[in-house]
Amino acid sequence: xxxxxxxxxxxxxxxxxxxxxxxxxxxxxxxxxxxxxxxxxxxxxxxxxxxxxxxxxxxxxxxxxxxxxxxxxxxxxxxxxxxxxxxxxxxxxxxxxxxxxxxxxxxxxxxxxxxxxxxxxxxxxxxxxx
Amino acid sequence: xxxxxxxxxxxxxxxxxxxxxxxxxxxxxxxxxxxxxxxxxxxxxxxxxxxxxxxxxxxxxxxxxxxxxxxxxxxxxxxxxxxxxxxxxxxxxxxxxxxxxxxxxxxxxxxxxxxxxxxxxxxxxxxxxx
Numbered sequence: 001x002x003x004x005x006x007x008x009x010x011x012x013x014x015x016x017x018x019x020x021x022x023x024x025x026x027x028x029x030x031x032x033x034x035x036x037x038x039x040x041x042x043x044x045x046x047x048x049x050x051x052x053x054x055x056x057x058x059x060x061x062x063x064x065x066x067x068x069x070x071x072x073x074x075x076x077x078x079x080x081x082x083x084x085x086x087x088x089x090x091x092x093x094x095x096x097x098x099x100x101x102x103x104x105x106x107x108x109x110x111x112x113x114x115x116x117x118x119x120x121x122x123x124x125x126x127x128x129x130x
Numbered sequence: 131x132x133x134x135x136x137x138x139x140x141x142x143x144x145x146x147x148x149x150x151x152x153x154x155x156x157x158x159x160x161x162x163x164x165x166x167x168x169x170x171x172x173x174x175x176x177x178x179x180x181x182x183x184x185x186x187x188x189x190x191x192x193x194x195x196x197x198x199x200x201x202x203x204x205x206x207x208x209x210x211x212x213x214x215x216x217x218x219x220x221x222x223x224x225x226x227x228x229x230x231x232x233x234x235x236x237x238x239x240x241x242x243x244x245x246x247x248x249x250x251x252x253x254x255x256x257x258x259x260x
Binding site for chain 1: 154155156157158160161162163166167188202203204205206226229230232233234236237238239240241244245247248250251252254255256
């Protein structure tokens, strides 16, 4: 006969489960490293595509295009085309996009502060496992 | 002859570029939706694997295993095996892991607050594009 041990699980309120899913969907978008960097460079003001390419080191043309399109779709970035010669297209944060600056800056500061701790932990872990 | 237009780019201080890369590497890890959820459920105290599975809706056994292993490697979560019968393995946040609770909570609160705005922006964008 099989013995089943029942472990009591503290129940989460329903709203927590709901928030978890909502959070997950949006985090998939805003927690993305290129999104964070785009919001970071646009926090100082509107920029053109090539300016962003240069300011964000290591981003490909394709990846920046996809990231900007997603941010535009989410209502976090606007794309404005000016009928000048040559034509000029500028990207800027919306109010909702600007409200992301603070939470992403907090996460960014955490990453900068804890990077040495993480690097050391990884080195130690890899020594133990190998 | 080709005409080159030079656009003056405001120079970022070197540390910004450096921080951008450091941030990117770590964001790839901590901005991940399952990482955020694991830190979230462990913020209330240590848990066993199956408890976490139940509290985080929709996470697969494999994904939770991989997420916990990465968090352990990064020094953000500990895995403690107790020599009881049956054996018991508990996961808990380290001090560094606990310091992630606040920034991730800020991002989580942002996601919950702005979810309706994002949902509406997406619906409007998709109407325009189709």
